Amino acid sequence: MGRTLTYPKLPFNTVNRHNDRATYDLSSIHSIINTTQVLHVSFNTGDSNNDNPFPAILPMIGAMGSFEYPSADINEPMDCYLHGYVSSRIMNLARAASASSPSPGVSTSTGTETGTETETTTENTKQGLPVCIAASKLDGLVLSLTPNSHSYNYRSAILHGYASLVTDPAEKLYAMRLMTDSVVAGRWAGTRVPPDGAEMASTAVLRVRVVGGSGKIRDGGVSDERKDSGDESVTGRVWTGVVPVWETFGEPVRDGDGRVGEVPGYLAEFVERRNAENRAYAVGAVRGSQEGDH
Amino acid sequence: MGRTLTYPKLPFNTVNRHNDRATYDLSSIHSIINTTQVLHVSFNTGDSNNDNPFPAILPMIGAMGSFEYPSADINEPMDCYLHGYVSSRIMNLARAASASSPSPGVSTSTGTETGTETETTTENTKQGLPVCIAASKLDGLVLSLTPNSHSYNYRSAILHGYASLVTDPAEKLYAMRLMTDSVVAGRWAGTRVPPDGAEMASTAVLRVRVVGGSGKIRDGGVSDERKDSGDESVTGRVWTGVVPVWETFGEPVRDGDGRVGEVPGYLAEFVERRNAENRAYAVGAVRGSQEGDH
Numbered sequence: 001m002g003r004t005l006t007y008p009k010l011p012f013n014t015v016n017r018h019n020d021r022a023t024y025d026l027s028s029i030h031s032i033i034n035t036t037q038v039l040h041v042s043f044n045t046g047d048s049n050n051d052n053p054f055p056a057i058l059p060m061i062g063a064m065g066s067f068e069y070p071s072a073d074i075n076e077p078m079d080c081y082l083h084g085y086v087s088s089r090i091m092n093l094a095r096a097a098s099a100s101s102p103s104p105g106v107s108t109s110t111g112t113e114t115g116t117e118t119e120t121t122t123e124n125t126k127q128g129l130p131v132c133i134a135a136s137k138l139d140g141l142v143l144s145l146t147p148n149s150h151s152y153n154y155r156s157a158i159l160h161g162y163a164s165l166v167t168d169p170a171e172k173l174y175a176m177r178l179m180t181d182s183v184v185a186g187r188w189a190g191t192r193v194p195p196d197g198a199e200m201a202s203t204a205v206l207r208v209r210v211v212g213g214s215g216k217i218r219d220g221g222v223s224d225e226r227k228d229s230g231d232e233s234v235t236g237r238v239w240t241g242v243v244p245v246w247e248t249f250g251e252p253v254r255d256g257d258g259r260v261g262e263v264p265g266y267l268a269e270f271v272e273r274r275n276a277e278n279r280a281y282a283v284g285a286v287r288g289s290q291e292g293d294h
Numbered sequence: 295m296g297r298t299l300t301y302p303k304l305p306f307n308t309v310n311r312h313n314d315r316a317t318y319d320l321s322s323i324h325s326i327i328n329t330t331q332v333l334h335v336s337f338n339t340g341d342s343n344n345d346n347p348f349p350a351i352l353p354m355i356g357a358m359g360s361f362e363y364p365s366a367d368i369n370e371p372m373d374c375y376l377h378g379y380v381s382s383r384i385m386n387l388a389r390a391a392s393a394s395s396p397s398p399g400v401s402t403s404t405g406t407e408t409g410t411e412t413e414t415t416t417e418n419t420k421q422g423l424p425v426c427i428a429a430s431k432l433d434g435l436v437l438s439l440t441p442n443s444h445s446y447n448y449r450s451a452i453l454h455g456y457a458s459l460v461t462d463p464a465e466k467l468y469a470m471r472l473m474t475d476s477v478v479a480g481r482w483a484g485t486r487v488p489p490d491g492a493e494m495a496s497t498a499v500l501r502v503r504v505v506g507g508s509g510k511i512r513d514g515g516v517s518d519e520r521k522d523s524g525d526e527s528v529t530g531r532v533w534t535g536v537v538p539v540w541e542t543f544g545e546p547v548r549d550g551d552g553r554v555g556e557v558p559g560y561l562a563e564f565v566e567r568r569n570a571e572n573r574a575y576a577v578g579a580v581r582g583s584q585e586g587d588h
Contacts, residue, residue: 012346014337016383033562035352036537038430038448042336042349045306052306053424054454055336055349089310128349134330138541143561144550147474148485148493151353154332160348180441184537187369192440192528199442207373225385229551234486240552244544245331247432249537250573253580256438256516261480267437271537279544286547 003073012160013212023215027075030064032157032215034074034182036135037061037247041082043090043131043163059088062133063182066087067207072123080133080159080208081175091165091204096163097129112145128162131208139219139285145228145235153242153285154200157215161208175205186266218286244282249274295442299369307454307506317509321369321501324358326451326509328368328476330429331355331541335376337384337425337457337530352384356427357476361465361501374427374453375460375469384423385498386458391423402428422456425502433513433579435537438528439522447536449508455502469499469527478562543568 005025007013016223022028027074033039042055061081066072140153166172172193180188222240229235232282248270252263300318309316317323327333333356336349356376360366434447460466466490474482489497516534523529543565546557565585 010342012348012350037432037435038446040334040351040430041332042351042426042429044338044349047305048327054426055305055338055424056307056430057334057336057426059428059430059448059450074312074426083403098502116436130349132336132348132351133446134353136334136353140296141331141477141482141543143450143478143546144485145552146489146493147470147482148489148497150474150477150481151333154353156353158351159471176441183435183444184437187437187444188441191438191532192522192525195440199440205444206295222552224551228486229452231486235551235553238485238552239546239548239556239558239561240550241548243546243561246542246544247539248542248573249435249539250577251534252535252537253577254439254533254535255580256518256534257518257529258439258532260533261531262532263534264533266534267537281545283547286549 005077007210009212010160010212011080013158013214015216016212018216018218021216021218022051023217025215026077027211028217029159029213029215029233030074030078032137032155032211033062033064033080033133033135033159035138036157037183039082039116040085040134041090041131042134043093045089048091050135056089058271061179061183063178065175065178066193067120067174070174078210080210082133082163082176082206082208083179083203090163090206093145094129094163094165094206097162098127109126122266126162126211128164129159131163133159133208136210136245138245139282140245142222144222144240145238149225149228151218151223153219153244153282155215155217158213159208159210160212161210163206166207171207172200172203172205175207176203177206178204184267184270190264190266219264219285221286242286244279244286245280248278249273258273299371299505301507304454304506307508309508310512311514312510315339315510315512317511318507319369319509320371320507322511323451323453323507323509324368324372326431326449327356327358327374327429327453330431330451331477333376334428334430335384335425336428337387337423340382340387340427347456350383353472355477359469359472361468362466371503374504375472376427376456376457376500377469377473378499380388381455384457384500388423388457388459388500392421392458420456420505422458422503423457425457427453427455429503431541432539433576434458434515435540435549437536438516438534439518439532443517443522444518445517446455447513447576448540449509449511454506455504457500457502460499460501462496465501466494466497466499466567470497470503473499478564480564484560509544513579515580536580538573538580540572540576541568542572 064078081085358372436445
């Protein structure tokens, strides 16, 4: 309470357009990341001379957490843990970047990619693969008199940081639980855990040391331009307003080999709570009741 | 009918993991792009020596189209037009890249960025800013006996291409209508159009010449591992199944200066049709009824 931590405004994360909608609050940014089921992670593959000038984007699952300070609040500094449809490419790039980056005080590893070295909190923050992480939530279609004034209600967050493979089994286990519970709160405890040795070995988790972040939030109603608002041939013909948009979780459908018939409490509550929150936010956003600026 | 165009498998767009879920069909990929309200666009800012090694990601609005062949079907080659919360950065980068890229047969422009030169179809395909465009749709949470077998039902598409500013007014108008109608089908005709001179000048549109694309689709139910399926202490305790997830469009809320009271037909139909389609797909995906592979 009363304490608001913000990300520093750096050249690569400062919002220039509509900067009245910008936020640098850790709490806002981390909350958007944590309630977004699919993150988009961008990185360079390093083969730009090989007829590939394109950065890559992967849709991934992720969540904010701190293994060193597990009780860290949402408004405190945290890492972003990632797991998902991870091609070996991003894992190999992260491993190579961790091994080869200049790291004062740590001798550069020369090809000993055995995956056994435990990374510590004293490592260089900039060791790892540079990544950009985006989370975007659409909250409404804002339909004005003319398409040029159309907009979206939305919340978006961007993080910049350095991704490394998590090698410490305790940290990996912490991250696996964090990410499972970010998909459905309480799910980890409702399943067969812990993972066995083969499962631990086959699972790759990335930890992103966040060095910058920014968010952007637009809510509220329609803004029309004076030239159209004063023209009755326009106002009498064009419908203006907002269509709220939100993510809906449907009735759970039993499948697979579990023999439990009734939907467990944690899952029923998750579906009910998330649907109510999502709908309330999108509908409330029309009146701009969520945040100050719009 | 009977004709299926596919994107070539290139080093930067070939799906390696779960390649049974991969698709290169233009039709599938373009459909995912066109029904995704927020695209994620990644590009490099070119100032990597300036303490910024990160690719950037922007959430943007976009749609597939062909100005040269407006009647092109969804399964035919198309460009991707982009518009959105466009910082001047991506526009400046695209303008600079178009001006400076090697372009056989076209003399390199030397600083005459007047915005008046009309780009033609004979331009070098590789002229422009290299971008990666991602569209991802979450269709369901797949909850198995152990978190390691958890998955998502989803559809994702990736495009690679070269972005240039659209300078021809006729093409810009085409793209503005295309993108407005991609947000709500029929909206363009229901508003005050065409844009006036000031609106045309202040609107920036990017055309991405697509050089590669890929998609990934996962549907179906839960896959449990034999070691868990045969363990009654696990199957008797863990609920398994799928939670369908889809994007819901709420009741339109009147706001702004339009004096039309009733929600117009095209908008009511759009909301109703999109909700029905989204829900039907997500619920149907549990049984894997949408596509062949899962």
